[in-house]
Amino acid sequence: MIKVAVVGYGLSATVFHLPFVAHAKQFSLVAISSSQLESVQKKHPRITVYADAQQMIEESSADLIIITSPNLSHFPLAKLALESGKHVLIEKPMTATSEQALSLAKLAQRQSLVLSVYHNRRWDGDFLTLAHLVKSAQLGKIKVFNSHFDRFRPIVRNRWREQPGAGAGILYDLGSHLIDQALCLFGAPHSLTANCAMLRDGATTTDYFQVMLHYTNMEVVLQSSPFSADPNIRFQLQGTKGSYIKYGLDPQEDQLREGLSPNVPAFGVEPPSAYGKKYIADGEGELLSVTKLQTMTGCYMDYYSQLAGAISNGLTVPVTALEGAKVIKLIELAELSSATKQRVEVDLTAFSNEAITPA
Template sequence: MDPITTALVGYGFSATTFHLPFITVLNSFELSAISSRQCGRVQAKHPGVAWYPCAEQMIRQCDAELVIITAPNKYHFPLARLALEQGKHVILEKPFVCTVEEGEHLVALAEEQKRLLSVYHNRRWDGDFLTLQALLREGRLGEVRRFESRFDRFRPQVRERWREQPGKGAGIWFDLGPHLVDQALQLFGLPRQVSGRCRALREGSQVVDFFQVQLYYDRLEVLLQSSPYCAGPNLRFQLQGSLGEYRKQGLDPQEQRLIAGTKPVSEDWGQESAESFGAFYGADGKAQVIATTCGGYQNYFRQIASALRDGGKNPVPAEQALTVMRILELAQRSSEQGRVLTVKPEAPARRG
């Protein structure tokens, strides 16, 4: 099987941490082009790869079959549209786009062009999330009634970076919110209603840096939260049911290992250490350690390769990411209006 020639838009944190380690170690992919203003760094690290100073120029001129877009959020829509129009398959970093309307346009365009359009919701392959899915399949907690998912940090100072500057798709709700929303939808499906508090709490902050979003289901409450003032241990998941609850602290280790330079070459490279495992608490209140399932972001890329070469399924279809966008917009609107909003049935994607 010929490798999938792949072009990468951007050479920042997302590209170097979450994409390059996989497309450079998996034989199914061949890195053929990178667009970035960091010419020297790119050519030093990837001497055999074509470098372009402009993403649009690369998309139009390179012969790559697949384009991965890791540019700032406001560029997702125009770059993905151009790539699809050029007949290329596309992977977009999350969030999918900045508005539902943009997402609908891309979904329809990808279908028209008969090209794969996928969104990198990599947190579906976090070990703790895979553990949650297994516990639900097994019925370990009985009838589930409450789920809390948090992605807290201690970042009390505003930083000089695009995510913290005013603009389309900026702020923590569009940064971390897509992960938490996507995971909740994978676990429980579409909620009936949404309410949100999306605020700028830090001094000098001009974008959302805190959110607390509630998803309402029949006899199930889901709370999604992120705070920039969490200096202590992070409660990642709390799942409560009629037979007990599961609690998990700390974050999946894959991101930190990738930052540290770990190569994802073994199947267990993302295995969490035993001291970080979560626990199940039954009626007796005693903790029963639950070994965390081994995560692996490489499985996303393997499924992309299968979809492009063997007729396999897209691991994260753009239609699913569009549903995430609908919830993101509803929660933001709820925060602005100060009321609970109803989730309407989804309409088919349309071209604008």
């Protein structure tokens, strides 16, 4: 049994982590740190609740520390946990800077500990479906990929994610998911071009972005807008034999918010009305078929199952520290491109096992 302690008790902890810790047989919750001390203790009377995260990391019997606190706290808390001999799971984005991320990756390697980043959107049903389409070459050679995470949130809210500072803004919050998914599908681009903006009245951090990843004979466009009130396009995949288009978001987040157990058969299952469509055409442009493509079942629980295997049996880490660090580096390059209004080269040589392994 892997004993777990969780830093923070906000949306990330209560919706995206604690339900899986509770329902995965490999884990046992032993502690939570939160400023809501009395409230958390009432909801979790059998565990130890700490007001101070540092004290919990140093004193608890946990094998795994899950960090769900604000982004700027990720680096110091993860560093402390690794130095204390604990495995670590960091909510995305991994850190505020790629330098911090690489530092943690090297520390975890020296300590022989598991360090993972929660890029759970790899286990969205629509992304699993998309990845299968790419791998099976049903659409031929992929030439264009559009990935959106749009919402209608025209009013700036008073929350830490929208306060100015390192690691803040929608590029870190949602862009990290889109970048990670693109890297999973196609690897690193050779260059990128980006436009990051503050479009809402009173905005103090990036609330809109468009990041173009440039590959040899392929273009990837990642975008998020706070002004999308229409049915949101999620993915559009274009290849030499056809295309695929998908609207809406994976159902798992809403199901978790509603309290649905991740162990019930309906979890992660999308209704037929939400399925994407696959279009196949011939070389002359004549449409041969239009197919409503069943969305594969999403399963964030798979992330936790793989994490347990990595900690207990040395199996593959579901999202490695270096993978999380690459995402942060691309975010930094996107910000640089936007600031300079120039295309920038992408070099991830430093983000490899060989590069961080001592000679």
